[in-house]
């Protein structure tokens with residue numbers, strides 16, 4: 079029950095309100111004014127349909143005359159009814175927002191149809207039009223206005239379909255991208271108005287992460303298009319310049335809006351600027367990580383990329399990624415039977431050099447090198463390849479060891495020397511296996527693949543011996559070259575290790591001197607290399623005896639030698655060396671350089687035209703049957719001998735047409751991949767099947783190296799287990815593969831047919 | 833057919849003509865009784881074999897690296913005797929060209 083006091087209190091309140099509403103006018107005339115003012119105010123504020131407005135005489139929408147509305151607002155305000163007016167206004171907005179919604183939907187339907195940002199542009203313009211048209215006038219105060227804005231934005235966001243975000247992102251990207259012509263003076267400020275609209279509509283805050291992703295993608299695209307495959311010079315600095323010229327002005331609209339001066343803008347940009355700079359580093363780092371294998375191949379032309387990678391890695395922690403990527407590429411592209419050892423060594427050396435640039439302490443190298451070293455250790459010809467390269471016996475291959483690297487003794491692995499003033503603690507990702515890799519020379523690193531250098535020294539001796547024994551009277555100047563080699567190797571491997579090489583070299587010069595003397599006493603066609611036993615790597619011995627005139631030549635020379643050196647005798651190693659022969663046959667003369675066994679056999683045929691294999695073998699002492707067959711086939715190939723019947727050889731005083739047997743053998747070598755080849759023998763089929771095994775290797779190497787000449791394929795196939803085909807057989811096989819459409823050939827270069 | 837040898841690049845080893853002709857070729861050959869290094873090798877104080885580290889023949893038919901024997905003879909313990917048979921060392925005249933050309 080209301081008490082009297084309460085009743086009178088309510089009455090007083092009512093009176094007060096009434097007086098306010100009635101503006102202290104007589105009777106209720108004031109009240110009449112208020113309701114009129116209310117009506118004018120709500121009419122003025124009414125969220126109208128801008129597409130379909132009834133205009134008054136002045137061309138303005140009906141009821142939109144601010145001169146009329148201003149006193150009404152004032153009255154409503156005076157009557158403290160502004161909150162009610164706002165409430166009413168917002169309610170009208172709620173009811174009429176469907177107008178905007180409809181319009182949005184029309185635009186977005188068109189956008190969804192063709193995803194053309196040309197639909198988004200006018201939508202934004204249109205939204206701005208709605209926003210401005212519905213905006214309450216200044217007279218109603220800032221609270222009124224900000225409530226309106228907030229309400230408008232809230233309704234707008236819920237009205238925008240999900241596809242808008244996508245379209246908006248594309249629009250932002252377009253606003254950011256300069257025209258295709260990079261050199262054109264592009265002014266990002268031309269879009270200032272658009273950005274302002276975004277801001278007014280609240281889109282920048284709402285879609286901040288989308289706008290940021292536009293920035294990130296923009297950076298990414300630019301880095302990839304500018305830097306992919308461009309390894310010559312460092313790019314990072316250039317990218318930073320680009321960023322400050324092209325991206326920062328854009329960022330100002332987004333991240334420094336409302337900054338009143340440059341200083342303020344700078345500090346507002348600091349956070350995002352650093353994130354974008356990080357993104358440049360990260361994108362470039364990822365790119366170079368993906369490219370690292372080829373960057374290493376291109377070294378030293380890829381110095382710029384390596385410098386960038388070094389700088390990026392200091393900013394971005396991607397070291398583990400780099401190791402993983404490079405190990406994976408190495409596994410796939412390098413450490414397989416299709417790659418030849420020389421290539422692996424070259425890439426390893428380049429890897430050492432490159433990673434030393436990227437990571438001077440050597441942790442990355444240590445992690446990447448380990449599988450390469452293990453793989454090389456298992457290859458049978460690694461030492462030979464290194465040694466061959468060392469002595470320049472590498473048919474044109476690049477030297478593994480830099481010519482301008484000082485020649486220095488091999489460094490043996492050392493334990494860490496903590497007293498070394500240069501000593502630094504191991505880097506944090508080093509791992510327990512890591513040993514500080516003092517930047518030693520390349521050769522020491524290669525030699526350290528093995529536990530001891532002795533294997534290298536042995537191999538050096540063998541190689542030197544082979545090379546020296548190839549030297550004949552006609553190219554004896556090569557001895558001097560070998561001497562220079564040995565001098566260098568002595569510095570590297572130590573004097574003692576190369577002592578036997580010294581003896582070999584002296585044998586070479588002694589031989590020449592002795593031969594000079596012998597020839598002056600009694601001219602001979604024999605020019606021997608006389609070697610010191612025990613000092614040359616064990617040369618396989620032979621019980622071969624040279625027949626006929628050869629025996630005589632040996633004896634004559636040995637006699638003269640003994641006259642010159644009475645306390646010494648000569649023991650011939652008849653299976654070594656070469657003989658230059660001239661064969662005068664009835665219809666032709668043939669001049670050839672052949673090994674001694676070939677010479678011995680043909681000498682026998684001078685006296686007797688037909689020999690069996692057994693007779694021949696017996697006539698030259700004991701020689702290996704397969705060696706004999708090989709020697710005889712040399713003469714068969716020259717068309718001087720003919721095997722007819724099997725194991726019987728006949729001298730062809732007159733040349734014959736290539737026999738049928740030879741022709742058939744050639745066909746046999748060709749892989750019978752052609753289905754209609756009649757009656758393939760089991761042997762032929764086996765040969766074909768075996769060859770198919772090697773196809774995998776060929777395919778592998780062509781995949782990795784893209785194109786190769788036949789002789790390279792042949793030399794690389796030699797690493798495939800059991801491969802023993804001649805290059806002619808390989809050529810036939812490749813030809814057959816070409817007919818099958820597996821490969822193509824141009825100018826003698828083979829490629830996979832893709 | 834006529835076979836003409838235009839040029840022959842042959843390979844041979846030199847051997848000391850120790851007088852023990854037809855020595856065992858497959859083995860390491862004879863070794864110096866003092867240093868146990870083959871005659872065609874060199875004595876421990878030399879690096880080059882052959883004329884730089886010659887042999888010396890004794891009347892007793894024993895053969896040594898000359899450097900090895902001289903060093904031995906230089907020691908008091910040798911009593912100027914051949915280390916193999918303890919006969920007084922007498923250096924033999926080399927029978928020049930004695931080795932039959934086989």
Ligand SMILES: [Zn+2]
Nearest residue numbers: 864867897900
């Ligand atoms: Zn000795």
Ligand SMILES: [Zn+2]
Nearest residue numbers: 875878885899
């Ligand atoms: Zn000596």
Ligand SMILES: [Zn+2]
Nearest residue numbers: 892894914917
């Ligand atoms: Zn004696």
